Amino acid sequence: MKRGTFQLMKSVNKSIILNKIRTGEPISRAQIAKETKLTPPTVSSIVKELIDEGIVMESELGESKGGRKPTMLLLNHNGFxxxxxxxxxxxxxxxxxxxxxxxxxxxxxxxxxxxxxxxxxxxxxxxxxxxxxxxxxxxxxxxxxxxxxxxxxxxxxxxxxxxxxxxxxxxxxxxxxxxxxxxxxxxxxxxxxxLGESWFGDHGLLESMLAINLGSGVGAGVVIEGKLYHGAQDIAGEIGHMTIDMNGEVCACGNRGCLQTFATGSAIAKLAKLDSGEEVFQLANEGKEKYAQVLREVGTVIGIGLTNLIHIINPQIIVLGGGVSKAEKFILPSIKETIEKRGLTDEAKRTRIVVTKLSDDAxxxxxxxxxxxxxxx
Structure with missing residues (x-):
């Protein structure tokens, strides 16, 4: 779609109505007007435009509440x-x-x-x-x-x-x-x-979410009321450079003991004295206790980092993704146990910690x- 066409599709009232249809479908015009406080003629006019543009479509009639049955609206999901x-x-x-x-x-x-x-x-x-x-x-x-x-x-x-x-x-x-x-x-x-987890991760309606990518590096995204938070200098989410051990290994950033020196695939391999994090996971899966213990210890360190973030951001849910998260059966119990020990309040200790269902597509x-x-x- 050309840039100009995209802007024509986007306006404040259009976006309000589109989002209402997205989160409430199937939904009637009357219900949209009631919930958005837009006038019924405005809603009808914009819905007509959206139908003409092919982004919204009408479905079979909804239930009657005394008058004629309303026509329901849906997004035309595979139209764009x-x-x-x-x-x-x-x-x-x-x-x-x-x-x-x-x-x-x-x-x-x-x-x-x-x-x-x-x-x-x-x-x-x-x-x-x-x-x-x-x-x-x-x-x-x-x-x-x-x-x-x-x-x-x-x-x-x-x-x-x-x-x-x-x-x-x-x-x-x-x-x-x-x-x-x-x-x-x-x-x-x-x-x-x-953002992918917020939109497609099937976590329900949330006011706040923290998603963490544990892979070749460690990074995070904070979603508040459906929007990404970037911070004043656009570095919000650089949790890989949170100091865990001030006397620890030197990180690529030049500081010592960053979370990234513990929680990446290469860091796990180094701790286990093997060539790759995948090899550590494979040996742990085969019942080699030495390597399972390495992963559990990494889970403890990640849990310390997450406890810090819970105390600062207080998200409703933390979603873990990236290659390291695939070792969830070893690291997740340690993460939760650490948060349970270190969380400031009972509610903080019960913060939901899950591994992404979207896998590498998140x-x-x-x-x-x-x-x-x-x-x-």
């Missing part, structure tokens, strides 16, 4: 699509998803021997172009959401620092908008994961949600 991109340290993964998060196409492109911004952008552009080949009507694509590791300037859509690629100042938004003439949103990958669906937030809210 979004391209979601997870630009990780080793590959670029692109998906084509509809408004409900259903994935129709997927393309993965390796990032090998990337040394310049232009090389990265070439892989990114080729991946998006490959996904677009599967779409008959490009005007039905709302835009492109990109989840990028490292520090991201969300206003300009620039990857300021991509540490795992050793690249800086990559103009992702500028390049993709110029190439495809679509709306492009770029966000840090851990924050995107949090970040990709978060990239999709970057566009949906713009449209619906």
């Amino acid at each position: 699509y979004v391209i979601g991109v997870d630009a990780g340290p080793s590959s670029v993964v692109c998906i084509l998803a509809d408004l409900s998060g259903k994935i129709y196409e997927r393309v993965s492109s390796p990032l090998q021997e990337i040394t310049r911004n232009e090389e990265f952008l070439k892989v990114l552009t080729m991946s998006v172009r490959s996904i677009l080949k599967s779409v008959d009507d490009k005007s039905n694509v709302l835009g492109i959401g990109v989840a990028m590791h490292g520090v991201v300037d969300i206003e300009t859509g620039t990857s300021v620092i991509a540490p795992n690629l050793k690249l800086q100042n990559i103009p992702i938004k500028e390049t993709l908008e110029k190439e495809f003439q679509m709306v492009v949103k770029v966000e840090n990958d851990a924050r995107a994961m949090a 970040t990709l669906l978060g990239a999709v949600a970057l566009l949906l937030v713009e449209l619906f809210e």
Whole structure:
């Protein structure tokens, strides 16, 4: 969808009505007017526009409350699509998803021997172009959401620092908008994961959520009332650099004892004196107690970090994702036990800690949600 068309679809009242339909479907025009305080003529006029645009559709009649049965409204979930991109340290993964998060196409492109911004952008552009080949009507694509590791300037859509690629100042938004003439949103990958959990993780209506990505690095996203919180200097969620042991190992950031020196795959491998975190998990699964104990100890350290975050942010739920979270049967009991011991209040001790049901797609669906937030809210 062209950038101008996207803006035409988006207005304050349209967004209010769209979000009401999204969260309440099936829903009648009268109910929308009642709950939004918009006048019935305004609701009817905007709903007509949304139906004409193909983003909303009418369903069978609802129950009568004395008069004629109302016509119910639903989102036309597969009428529009979004391209979601997870630009990780080793590959670029692109998906084509509809408004409900259903994935129709997927393309993965390796990032090998990337040394310049232009090389990265070439892989990114080729991946998006490959996904677009599967779409008959490009005007039905709302835009492109990109989840990028490292520090991201969300206003300009620039990857300021991509540490795992050793690249800086990559103009992702500028390049993709110029190439495809679509709306492009770029966000840090851990924050995107949090948004994906908020929209598609089946956690119910929440006022606050913390989602943590435990993988090659440790990052988090804070979602408050459906919106990502970025902080004053745009570094909210950099929990991997929370100090756990001031005399600990030197972190990549230069400080000692960061959570990241304990809770990543490579850190776990180092603790176990093996080549990879996957190998530690495999041996633990095979009943090797020595390696199961390593994972339990890592869970304790993560639990200390999460207790700190519970005391600061006090989220309703903490969702764990990333490769390390797949060792949940070893780390999750230790995490919960640690929070139970260290939580300040009974309520804090009972904070819900879960592992994502979206698996590796949480970040990709978060990239999709970057566009949906713009449209619906």
